[in-house]
Amino acid sequence: MSAPTTERTRSGATGRGEPILSVRGLQKHFPIKGGGLIKRTVGAVQAVDGIDLDLYPGEVLGLVGESGCGKSTTGRAILNLQPATGGSVVFQGREIVGLNRKQMRPLRRDIQLVFQDPYASLNPRLPVFDIVAEPLVIHGLTKSNDELRSRVRGLVETVGLNPEHTNRYPAEFSGGQRQRIGIARALALQPKVLVLDEPVSALDVSIQAGVINLLEDLKNSLGLSYLFIAHDLSVVRHISDRVAVMYLGRIIEIADRDELFDRPAHPYTQALLSAIPLPDPRRERARQRIIISGDVPSPANPPSGCRFRTRCQKFANVLDDGRREKCRTDDPALADRGTGHLNACHFAEVQSVL
Amino acid sequence: MSTPGTTGATAVSSTGTISRGRTQSLPGFDAAAPLLQVxxxxxxxxxxxxxVHAVRGVDYTLRSGEVLGIVGExxxxxSVTSLAVMGLLPGSARVTGSVRYRGQELLGQSDRSMSRIRGKGVSMIFQDPMTSLDPVYKVGAQIEETLRTHDSSLSSKAAEARAVELLELVGIPNAGDRVHSYPHEFSGGMRQRxxxxxxxxxxxxxxIADEPTTALDVTVQAQILExxxxxxxxTGAAMxxxxHDLGVVAGIADRVLVMYAGRPVExxxxxxxYYEPRMPYTLGLxxxxxxxDAPTRERLTPILGAPPSLxxxxxxxxxxxxxxxxxDECDAAEPPLFQVGAGHEAACIRTEQVERAHGHAAEVFSGTATDAVLAGDALPADLALGEGAGDTTAGDTPPPDQTEPAADVPDTGSVISTHRGTKDGDRA
Known part of the structure; x- marks a missing residue:
C-alpha cells in the first residue's frame, strides 16, 4: 500500500495520487499432483510469481505478454476469483487476499471483470435484459421493476445497443455486440475498476475498433480505471497510460506507454515489439527484426536466475561468460538500472525497435 | 518424364543456399499456362x-514466384476460397466456376486425381497446427508419407533422410531425433514448422497458407514467418x-486481394x-x-454495423x-471491379471520393470515430440489416475534406476508368 514515492516515480506514475488498487508480491501457484493412490503435491506451476502493480484512479494500465505468461491469472487473482497463494491485493485500503465469497461481495460492486470470449461469457438461455439486470438484482440495487427497466435500458444504450433488442438472446447478436453486452453487465454496479481480460481479442478489427473507442469513452465519462490485459501490443499502446510486460509469471518491464514503446530496455520487450508486423509495407520491410528462439519454458520448472535467459538474444550473442553466469544464478529484480523506468534485466539497455 | 519448371534449375535463391530441388511443374501440365487461375x-x-453464398465470384491469377495476400474478416x-481450390470442401458444397492449375481444370476432378496435385502441385498450410497433424503418427512418418505418395520409388531410408533434411530446413533442432517424435511432443510453433x-x-x-500464424504468439509468429x-x-514456390492480419500481409505479400462478403472488393x-486504397472498406479496415508505430494516440475510425448475412x-x-x-446508386447493382490504376482494381462506384483520402481513413470515416453509442444512436443489429437499421450514418455523407493531400504519399498516377479492366494484365 505505502509504496515509496521514488518507486512510483520510476514506474511512471507520477502525480496520480494514491493508487486505487495496489498489488504486492502477488503469487498464484497451482499444485501439481503426483500419480499413484495418494495424490501428493510434487511441484507447482508458478503461474504468477511475485507481482507488484499499482493502478491509479482514472488510469489504464496495460498488462501484456504471450500466452501462458500469467496475465489472465493475475487478473483473476486480483479479483479473488482464483484465490492467490501469496502476496497482497489492496483495494481502496482493504486487503482482498484471503476474503471469502461473502466478504468479497460488497467489493465486487466496485471491481468488475470483462471476459475475453463474448460467446462463452454470456448465458445463452437468458435474454439480454436478464443478463444486464442480474447484478442489479443480486445486489438489490433497484427498488422497483420500473427502476430496473430504466437502469438496464440506460446501460444498454450506453454501450451502443438498441434498448429495444433487450428481449433477444445472446445468440442473436454478433461478437462485437455481445462484448458490448458483457461491458454493460460489468458497468451495471457502477464499478470504479474494470479488469478487462483480452476484451477485444475475439473480434474482427473493424468491430474491435468500435469497442476500443467505447472503452475509451466510458473511461473518460465515468472516471473508471482499467487493468487492460491483452496480448496485442498495438491495442495496448492505443488505450493504455502505462504498460507492464509479463514473462513467465513475472513483470519484466513497466513504464509509461510511450517510454515503453519508444525506449524499451528489456531484451524481451524489445523482441516482442520487433516481432509485431506493422501494417505499413515500406516500414515493415525496412525493419530489422529481433527473432528470439524457442518457446516459453514451462512455468512448472522455470529457468534458474533470469527466467528469460533461455530465449534471450543478448544472453546468447552479446554477453561474455562472466555476465552469463550472473544471468544464470542471479534472479534480476524489477529496478531502474539507469534507463529511466523499471525493468528486470541485469544488462538492460534502451534500444528502439519500432 | 519431368519437364523443367519455369523457375528453372539455374535459379539461385537470394540467400545463396543450395537449391535442393526447385519447383517443377507436374508432368502432363502446361508449364506455359498461368500458375493458378481462379x-x-x-x-x-x-x-x-x-x-449460404459463401464465395460469390472470386477471380485471381497467381503468377510464378509471387506472394498474393488475401485479407478479409x-x-x-x-478460407472457403482456398478450400475450394484444393478440392477440400465437404460434398454438400456447391462449387461453380473454374480453378486452373497450369491450364488444367481442378474443379470436378476426382479425389484420386486431385491427390496427385495436392502436395506436389499445390500444397496447403492450415491455421491450427494442433489439429492439422495426425496425433497417432510420428512427425517423420507424416513427412515421409507425403514424400512417398508422390514418389513411390523413394526408399524408406531416403524418405527419412529427406524428412530430417526438411525438419532442419524449417528450424527444428536435433532433427535427427525429433523425426521420431509425436506431434504432442512439440509446441505449437514447432508443430507449425x-x-x-x-x-x-x-x-x-x-x-496456400491459410492463417498460418493466427494461433501463435507474436514472437513465434515472427519465427514462422521467417x-x-x-x-x-x-522451393521458388508462389504463395x-x-x-486477417494486415501487418503480416504488409511484410510478405507482393499483391493483395481484399475480400468482403464473399467477393474481392479490391x-x-x-x-x-496500404497507401492508396480505393474501396471504402479497405480504407475503413x-x-x-x-x-x-503511432506517435500520437489517434481516434480509431471503426466501420459501423456488421457484415451482411450471405x-x-x-x-x-x-x-x-x-x-x-x-x-442511392450504390443500392442499384453490385459494382464490379473497376480498374483504378495499373494492376489496381476496386469494386466501388465512388473510388474518386476514396482517392481524396489518400489512405487517411479519418477523412472518410470521421463520423464513426465518435461511438454512435454515446450519441444515443443504436448500432444496427446484424440481423436487422435488412430492415435498414444500418442507416445511422448512411444518410449524411460527409464530404471528404479536400485539403492538400499528405506530402509523403507518392503519386501512383492512377487512372479512373469506368470500364472493367482486362485481366490479361495479370498474366505472368
Missing part, C-alpha cells in the same frame, strides 16, 4: 435457412497467404492497398487498426449499409 468461383452451402470467404515442412516436401509450385520466407526461397499491389443477399453493394460514402 475464375468466377462460387461456393454455396445448403443450410436450413437457405443457400471472418466470414468473408477467404512440421506442417510447413510437409507442405514444402515435394517442391510444390503453389503453397521459416515461410525460407520455404519460398528454397497465397490468407490472413485488388492491387501491396503499396496500392486500415482506419480501424490501432497502430503500434443468405439471400439484397441487390446492390454489400458494403453499402456500412459505408459512409453510400449514395
Amino acid at each position: 475464375t468466377d468461383l462460387n461456393v454455396r452451402f445448403p443450410t436450413d435457412d437457405g443457400l 471472418s466470414g468473408s470467404g477467404k 512440421v506442417v510447413i515442412a510437409i507442405a514444402m516436401a515435394n517442391q510444390p509450385e503453389v503453397i 521459416v515461410l520466407q525460407t520455404a519460398l526461397q528454397e 497465397v497467404m490468407i490472413t 485488388v492491387g499491389s501491396v503499396e496500392d492497398i 486500415l482506419g480501424s487498426l490501432p497502430r503500434l 443468405v439471400n443477399m439484397p441487390p446492390g453493394c454489400p458494403f453499402a449499409p456500412r459505408c459512409p460514402l453510400h449514395i
Whole structure:
C-alpha cells in the first residue's frame, strides 16, 4: 500500500495520487499432483510469481505478454476469483487476499471483470435484459421493476445497443455486440475498476475498433480505471497510460506507454515489439527484426536466475561468460538500472525497435 | 518424364543456399499456362435457412514466384476460397466456376486425381497446427508419407533422410531425433514448422497458407514467418497467404486481394492497398487498426454495423449499409471491379471520393470515430440489416475534406476508368 514515492516515480506514475488498487508480491501457484493412490503435491506451476502493480484512479494500465505468461491469472487473482497463494491485493485500503465469497461481495460492486470470449461469457438461455439486470438484482440495487427497466435500458444504450433488442438472446447478436453486452453487465454496479481480460481479442478489427473507442469513452465519462490485459501490443499502446510486460509469471518491464514503446530496455520487450508486423509495407520491410528462439519454458520448472535467459538474444550473442553466469544464478529484480523506468534485466539497455 | 519448371534449375535463391530441388511443374501440365487461375468461383452451402453464398465470384491469377495476400474478416470467404481450390470442401458444397492449375481444370476432378496435385502441385498450410497433424503418427512418418505418395520409388531410408533434411530446413533442432517424435511432443510453433515442412516436401509450385500464424504468439509468429520466407526461397514456390492480419500481409505479400462478403472488393499491389486504397472498406479496415508505430494516440475510425448475412443477399453493394460514402446508386447493382490504376482494381462506384483520402481513413470515416453509442444512436443489429437499421450514418455523407493531400504519399498516377479492366494484365 505505502509504496515509496521514488518507486512510483520510476514506474511512471507520477502525480496520480494514491493508487486505487495496489498489488504486492502477488503469487498464484497451482499444485501439481503426483500419480499413484495418494495424490501428493510434487511441484507447482508458478503461474504468477511475485507481482507488484499499482493502478491509479482514472488510469489504464496495460498488462501484456504471450500466452501462458500469467496475465489472465493475475487478473483473476486480483479479483479473488482464483484465490492467490501469496502476496497482497489492496483495494481502496482493504486487503482482498484471503476474503471469502461473502466478504468479497460488497467489493465486487466496485471491481468488475470483462471476459475475453463474448460467446462463452454470456448465458445463452437468458435474454439480454436478464443478463444486464442480474447484478442489479443480486445486489438489490433497484427498488422497483420500473427502476430496473430504466437502469438496464440506460446501460444498454450506453454501450451502443438498441434498448429495444433487450428481449433477444445472446445468440442473436454478433461478437462485437455481445462484448458490448458483457461491458454493460460489468458497468451495471457502477464499478470504479474494470479488469478487462483480452476484451477485444475475439473480434474482427473493424468491430474491435468500435469497442476500443467505447472503452475509451466510458473511461473518460465515468472516471473508471482499467487493468487492460491483452496480448496485442498495438491495442495496448492505443488505450493504455502505462504498460507492464509479463514473462513467465513475472513483470519484466513497466513504464509509461510511450517510454515503453519508444525506449524499451528489456531484451524481451524489445523482441516482442520487433516481432509485431506493422501494417505499413515500406516500414515493415525496412525493419530489422529481433527473432528470439524457442518457446516459453514451462512455468512448472522455470529457468534458474533470469527466467528469460533461455530465449534471450543478448544472453546468447552479446554477453561474455562472466555476465552469463550472473544471468544464470542471479534472479534480476524489477529496478531502474539507469534507463529511466523499471525493468528486470541485469544488462538492460534502451534500444528502439519500432 | 519431368519437364523443367519455369523457375528453372539455374535459379539461385537470394540467400545463396543450395537449391535442393526447385519447383517443377507436374508432368502432363502446361508449364506455359498461368500458375493458378481462379475464375468466377462460387461456393454455396445448403443450410436450413437457405443457400449460404459463401464465395460469390472470386477471380485471381497467381503468377510464378509471387506472394498474393488475401485479407478479409471472418466470414468473408477467404478460407472457403482456398478450400475450394484444393478440392477440400465437404460434398454438400456447391462449387461453380473454374480453378486452373497450369491450364488444367481442378474443379470436378476426382479425389484420386486431385491427390496427385495436392502436395506436389499445390500444397496447403492450415491455421491450427494442433489439429492439422495426425496425433497417432510420428512427425517423420507424416513427412515421409507425403514424400512417398508422390514418389513411390523413394526408399524408406531416403524418405527419412529427406524428412530430417526438411525438419532442419524449417528450424527444428536435433532433427535427427525429433523425426521420431509425436506431434504432442512439440509446441505449437514447432508443430507449425512440421506442417510447413510437409507442405514444402515435394517442391510444390503453389503453397496456400491459410492463417498460418493466427494461433501463435507474436514472437513465434515472427519465427514462422521467417521459416515461410525460407520455404519460398528454397522451393521458388508462389504463395497465397490468407490472413486477417494486415501487418503480416504488409511484410510478405507482393499483391493483395481484399475480400468482403464473399467477393474481392479490391485488388492491387501491396503499396496500392496500404497507401492508396480505393474501396471504402479497405480504407475503413486500415482506419480501424490501432497502430503500434503511432506517435500520437489517434481516434480509431471503426466501420459501423456488421457484415451482411450471405443468405439471400439484397441487390446492390454489400458494403453499402456500412459505408459512409453510400449514395442511392450504390443500392442499384453490385459494382464490379473497376480498374483504378495499373494492376489496381476496386469494386466501388465512388473510388474518386476514396482517392481524396489518400489512405487517411479519418477523412472518410470521421463520423464513426465518435461511438454512435454515446450519441444515443443504436448500432444496427446484424440481423436487422435488412430492415435498414444500418442507416445511422448512411444518410449524411460527409464530404471528404479536400485539403492538400499528405506530402509523403507518392503519386501512383492512377487512372479512373469506368470500364472493367482486362485481366490479361495479370498474366505472368
